[in-house]
Amino acid sequence: MTISTIEESEIPEYTIPFTLVRNTVPASTAVIEMVAAGHHPKCRMTGGQAIATVYATGVQIIAVEDGGGTDAATCSASATVFTPVSLTLIKDQVFERNESINCVVSTAGSATNSVLIVAQFENIH
Secondary structure (H helix, E strand, O other), rough: OOOOOOHHHHHOOOOOEEEEEEEOOOOOOOOEEEOOOOOOOOOOEEEEEEEEEOOOOOOOOEEEEOOOOOOEEEEEOOOOOOOOOOOOOOEOOEEEEOOEEEEEEOOOOOOOEEEEEEEEEEEEE
């Protein structure tokens, strides 16, 4: 019996959706690692939402980025509690297995902001 190799293009693409959920830190522009490098499959972002969970007088401006700092999606969260705002996909960004997926808050909003980031992905080979 011989074992032969096949090209990646010959493998049928079966997608498996998964969701990452993280919460932002009030009054902070810290980078939030949604998933560490090596702990997710090669994937692309398919959508998401930012949902304010605490009343805020200012809004947080948020981006989902790959480990190299390339934006895959952005959003200005609502200042109204439980009002979802869809993340705007920038491009068909591929996240490699060896890079983290990060949530970056570029504008902190008010001291009471707390926003839930829900990001959907699908694996690709």
